[in-house]
Amino acid sequence: MSDVKNFLYLNRRAPYGTVYAWESLEVVLIGAAFEQDVSLAFVDDGVYQIMKGQDTSGLGIKNFSPTYSALGDYDVQKIYVEKESLDARGLTVEDLLDLKYEDEDDDWAEKDSIKVVSAEELAKLMDESDVVLSF
Amino acid sequence: MPILHTVNKSPFERNSLDSAISHALKGSSVMLYEDGVYGAMKGTASADKISGAMKDVSFYVLGPDLKARGIDESKLIDGIKVVDYSDFVQLTVDNDKVSAWT
Amino acid sequence: MGTINVGGKELEVDEEGYLSNLADWTPEVAEYMAKDEGQDLTENHWEVINFLREYYEEYQIAPAVRVLTKAIGKKLGKEKGNSKYLYELFPYGPGKQACKYAGLPKPTGCV
Secondary structure (H helix, E strand, O other): OOOOOEEEEEEOOOOOOOOHHHHHHHHHHHHHHOOOEEEEEEOHHHHHHHEOOOOOOOOOOOOOHHHHHHOOOOOOOEEEEEHHHHHHOOOOHHHEOOOEEEEHHHOOEEEEOEEEEOHHHHHHHHHHOOEEEEO | OOEEEEEOOOOOOOOHHHHHHHOOOOOOEEEEOHHHHHHHEOOOOOHHHHHHHOOOOEEEEEHHHHHHOOOOHHHEOOOOEEEOHHHHHHHHHHOOEEEEEO | OEEEEEOOEEEEEOOOOOEOOHHHOOHHHHHHHHHHOOOOOOHHHHHHHHHHHHHHHHHOOOOOHHHHHHHHHHHHOOOOOOHHHHHHHOOOOHHHHHHHHOOOOOOOOOO
């Protein structure tokens, strides 16, 4: 287990205006497939990535928001959302996707992946991570 | 000589919306599309700027871009009109000029 | 880039033989690709292919092998949710081969 590192992916961009959000998600899925310890943080406009009710049919581009719900299958269980970023955008956790994972150590009980944290708490999480990747 | 000001960047990412509003004369219009539609939501840190300008300037937002981003029309600042692609085209025709704040 | 001819229709595929357009897929496409690789498709194969299509429909990605194995185990039972079973069905790799037959893109993270 000694070669497992803690990766924190910091997502700061809105989903469709640029390619960052989708690129980050792909890298996360690849990293998680290699059984690294992965957590995600959504900060600034990144919180828009996990808004619920996205429907891109009018734009003719892929809606990748359903893919965030697969993260639990990839053992990504820690998804942090910064409170200050939500507040500035008039959003609450109710506006976000309901992301879950199954806890192996608790008879596969379904649990919430999303945890709202303050900027200060997030700064500490960044400090505790081996690798921080920002998109 | 009305101008249509277009904004396609999030107000939290760039100052395009601020610039568009400060350069919009009475009778002109501001069209929010792509990531610019985030500026149309109420309760945000930048919503007051739109509300404050609304007595002189008309604000529009592109419906398909709202839907793509999961923004329900009930979350929009009062007075912003939701339009579709053909309305967007019509707005560019109805105004003398278009100024794109990207 | 190339094409395959299935039931009189020319369908675009990439250099590794994956369908370019998800919407082009029919069960005949899977049969055609399997036959091309000398593989018979049994009911057990179809179970996995259909599972992958449903997974893609819900999550918009082709799952990594580890995720596929776990999910198959949950849905179809432990005796099927292991790599031995899946590799016996799809000797070129359950991710690569089954996703191809299912008309999905190559799984993300498949190297």
